[in-house]
Amino acid sequence: MTGFVGVDAMVRWVSTHGAERLMSEMVSYLEADYRRWTSFDKVERMASHTPFGVIELMPVSDPDTYAFKYVNGHPFNPGRGYQTVTAFGVLADVHNGYPVFLSEMTLLTALRTAATSAMVARHLARPDARTMAMIGAGSQAEFQALAFRGVLGVDRLRVYDVDPAATAKLVRNLAPMGFDIVVCDSAAEAARGADIVTTCTADKASATVLHDEDVASGMHINAIGGDCPGKTELDPAILSRGPVFVEYTPQTRIEGEIQRVAADFPVTEFWEVLAGSREGRTSAEQVTVFDSVGFAIEDFSALRFLRDSVAGTDLAQQIDLVAAPDDPKDLFGMVGAPVPAL
Amino acid sequence: MTGFVGVDAMVRWVSTHGAERLMSEMVSYLEADYRRWTSFDKVERMASHTPFGVIELMPVSDPDTYAFKYVNGHPFNPGRGYQTVTAFGVLADVHNGYPVFLSEMTLLTALRTAATSAMVARHLARPDARTMAMIGAGSQAEFQALAFRGVLGVDRLRVYDVDPAATAKLVRNLAPMGFDIVVCDSAAEAARGADIVTTCTADKASATVLHDEDVASGMHINAIGGDCPGKTELDPAILSRGPVFVEYTPQTRIEGEIQRVAADFPVTEFWEVLAGSREGRTSAEQVTVFDSVGFAIEDFSALRFLRDSVAGTDLAQQIDLVAAPDDPKDLFGMVGAPVPAL
Numbered sequence: 001m002t003g004f005v006g007v008d009a010m011v012r013w014v015s016t017h018g019a020e021r022l023m024s025e026m027v028s029y030l031e032a033d034y035r036r037w038t039s040f041d042k043v044e045r046m047a048s049h050t051p052f053g054v055i056e057l058m059p060v061s062d063p064d065t066y067a068f069k070y071v072n073g074h075p076f077n078p079g080r081g082y083q084t085v086t087a088f089g090v091l092a093d094v095h096n097g098y099p100v101f102l103s104e105m106t107l108l109t110a111l112r113t114a115a116t117s118a119m120v121a122r123h124l125a126r127p128d129a130r131t132m133a134m135i136g137a138g139s140q141a142e143f144q145a146l147a148f149r150g151v152l153g154v155d156r157l158r159v160y161d162v163d164p165a166a167t168a169k170l171v172r173n174l175a176p177m178g179f180d181i182v183v184c185d186s187a188a189e190a191a192r193g194a195d196i197v198t199t200c201t202a203d204k205a206s207a208t209v210l211h212d213e214d215v216a217s218g219m220h221i222n223a224i225g226g227d228c229p230g231k232t233e234l235d236p237a238i239l240s241r242g243p244v245f246v247e248y249t250p251q252t253r254i255e256g257e258i259q260r261v262a263a264d265f266p267v268t269e270f271w272e273v274l275a276g277s278r279e280g281r282t283s284a285e286q287v288t289v290f291d292s293v294g295f296a297i298e299d300f301s302a303l304r305f306l307r308d309s310v311a312g313t314d315l316a317q318q319i320d321l322v323a324a325p326d327d328p329k330d331l332f333g334m335v336g337a338p339v340p341a342l
Numbered sequence: 343m344t345g346f347v348g349v350d351a352m353v354r355w356v357s358t359h360g361a362e363r364l365m366s367e368m369v370s371y372l373e374a375d376y377r378r379w380t381s382f383d384k385v386e387r388m389a390s391h392t393p394f395g396v397i398e399l400m401p402v403s404d405p406d407t408y409a410f411k412y413v414n415g416h417p418f419n420p421g422r423g424y425q426t427v428t429a430f431g432v433l434a435d436v437h438n439g440y441p442v443f444l445s446e447m448t449l450l451t452a453l454r455t456a457a458t459s460a461m462v463a464r465h466l467a468r469p470d471a472r473t474m475a476m477i478g479a480g481s482q483a484e485f486q487a488l489a490f491r492g493v494l495g496v497d498r499l500r501v502y503d504v505d506p507a508a509t510a511k512l513v514r515n516l517a518p519m520g521f522d523i524v525v526c527d528s529a530a531e532a533a534r535g536a537d538i539v540t541t542c543t544a545d546k547a548s549a550t551v552l553h554d555e556d557v558a559s560g561m562h563i564n565a566i567g568g569d570c571p572g573k574t575e576l577d578p579a580i581l582s583r584g585p586v587f588v589e590y591t592p593q594t595r596i597e598g599e600i601q602r603v604a605a606d607f608p609v610t611e612f613w614e615v616l617a618g619s620r621e622g623r624t625s626a627e628q629v630t631v632f633d634s635v636g637f638a639i640e641d642f643s644a645l646r647f648l649r650d651s652v653a654g655t656d657l658a659q660q661i662d663l664v665a666a667p668d669d670p671k672d673l674f675g676m677v678g679a680p681v682p683a684l
Contacts, residue, residue: 004661006661006662006663007662007663007664007665007666008662010665011665011676011677014677015677015678019674019677041390043388046385046388046399046401048383048401048403048408050403050405050436052436052437052438052439053438053439054439055401055403055408055434055436055439057388057399057401057410059388059390059397059399061390061392061397063392066390066397068399068412070410070432070434070441072434072438072439072440073439074438074439077438077439077670078670078671080438081670082438082440082670083665083666083667083670083673084670086439086440086441086664086665088441088663088664090412092397092412092414094392094394094397095394096394096395096414096416096419096422096424097394097395097396097397097414097415097416097419097428098414098424098428099412099428099430104662104663104664104665106664106665106673107665107673107676107677110673110674137671138671139670139671139672139673139674140673141674142674143674163671165671166671169669169671169672169675173672173674173675319346319348319661320348320349320350320446321348321349321430321446322349322428322430322446322448323349323352323353323425323428323446323448323449324349324425325425325481327511328419328420328423328424328425328426328481329420329479329480329481329505329507329508329511330481330511330515331425331448331449331452331481331482332361332452332481332483332484332485332515333511333515334353334449335353335356335357335361335449336357
């Protein structure tokens with residue numbers, strides 16, 4: 001049998017523990033895996049692009065455990081009653097190739113994306129950061145806000161979305177949780193006075209949701225939504241304002257903000273900062289940019305954390321995904337050779 | 343909710359309808375998809391190799407439906423009580439990216455691999471073929487035999503396996519089903535007098551389980567087991583005996599028997615034979631070789647057939663794999679913002 005966490009179990013897991021606490025704990029799994037970055041077998045994700053959106057498979061493996069995630073990104077979905085992103089993922093044992101754990105990952109991806117942003121910002125943002133601008137108030141927004149509060153203590157939000165209903169939803173969800181929220185009329189207004197700017201929009205276009213003139217010295221830019229060929233969010237001039245940090249360079253060159261600049265544009269892989277081999281922020285005035293596209297190791301960490309967290313509870317269910325014949329060479333025996341009656 | 347066929351349902355489906363009949367019906371789905379080959383978005387599968395074996399993701403898409411399969415290949419597994427190959431697969435809607443159908447595919451892969459072999463042999467073997475040599479009597483063997491009987495009328499088997507217990511298992515499973523089976527002491531003996539030779543062994547090595555001198559004029563070679571870098575079965579000289587047919591050339595160059603010959607070695611993609619744009623067998627004396635590695639379109643066809651076949655029956659279950667918030671932009675609303683008590 002294969003361990004299974006479905007949507008119902010995932011909702012109970014997050015509701016019971018609280019997203020803020022879970023993401024803070026998940027950061028320790030993420031950091032542990034980022035620190036042993038070189039022990040993973042890594043590859044760019046495999047994307048199937050259509051006019052509707054993209055479907056991706058994101059595999060990664062260490063010597064013991066293989067993981068992959070199925071995830072889609074369909075920017076027109078919300079207008080048709082569907083979510084932009086849905087996902088599920090699997091852990092498998094490398095020694096025999098058997099899948100051992102299957103989980104919904106629509107919610108888990110939201111948690112891991114925000115936890116990754118917060119992990120990176122803890123090392124790159126100014127230590128005194130309290131105020132975050134949020135450009136885009138869609139599905140990912142509340143998770144970002146809670147992860148940044150749990151991990152960095154950010155509790156002041158300046159929010160802008162082209163869709164006022166999305167902004168209202170964010171305020172409705174987060175105001176009761178103790179955030180100080182300012183609703184803004186433009187991205188430029190949101191960025192004003194912010195220590196951190198998170199861009200998280202869904203439009204599949206070479207958009208510029210944040211302009212160079214809106215970036216002030218000392219800011220940390222957490223650029224989440226530019227994550228596909230032809231889908232970016234930042235004025236390319238911003239990339240020259242300070243060091244740019246990425247997850248996995250070969251994938252980010254294809255999918256990230258840096259797809260709009262030269263193929264040899266210098267970047268730092270974030271794991272090197274954690275490992276101490278490259279510098280992170282070097283002054284309070286510096287602008288730092290995290291050009292995030294999402295990488296498979298983050299899903300590996302999230303699945304590992306989830307599996308450990310639900311082990312032995314009623315949230316860990318099982319499904320019969322793997323056939324197990326008594327004799328491993330007699331698969332046919334499972335479906336029964338009909339014997340003629342004597 | 344996502345449609346789900348687990349192991350129990352799969353076993354009931356195959357036991358109820360019979361593997362031979364299901365594979366014969368599956369061939370019409372395979373041929374329909376092979377005939378519209380150019381309408382698919384195709385790519386080599388993504389393989390993660392370790393000393394234990396390989397884990398692969400095999401995606402493919404047409405304009406409406408995306409499919410992928412997770413499959414492993416671990417040659418040492420049977421000696422440790424595990425199967426060599428396990429698999430599961432998914433169908434998704436391209437228009438919104440939602441996964442709509444999940445199935446076990448250990449058994450389904452066995453069915454689709456044999457159905458594909460039989461589909462190809464129906465077009466390439468001599469029409470009067472009655473006798474098949476089977477080199478390798480592992481998990482795939484009975485399925486091959488039944489598919490070839492259902493689709494071509496082959497009912498005489500000459501069987502050899504290095505493991506006598508595997509051969510005994512095959513005889514135990516198939517003799518009651520009306521096959522005329524001759525157990526042989528070597529691959530050469532098995533091939534003697536056969537119209538078709540199926541090689542289906544699991545050893546991960548550049549093995550030669552069939553030698554050139556054992557190949558007689560008029561034979562069709564159905565080479566199944568050579569399907570990974572460094573894993574082959576045929577004496578390379580056999581590849582020059584007659585035309586070599588493949589599924590998807592870029593993948594077969596990496597994984598198939600033709601990995602041992604020049605990168606420009608001429609091959610014919612089988613779909614072209616079906617489409618009438620390339621010749622298949624042109625004489626009764628010709629040797630034909632199907633260098634099969636397994637391609638994602640075959641899984642697409644098999645999943646499509648399974649989904650249609652179980653629709654509306656109690657074999658089609660459902661699992662909660664995709665979160666469905668009332669407001670697609672309010673994913674966070676699903677996990678509940680805890681509101682402070684007044």
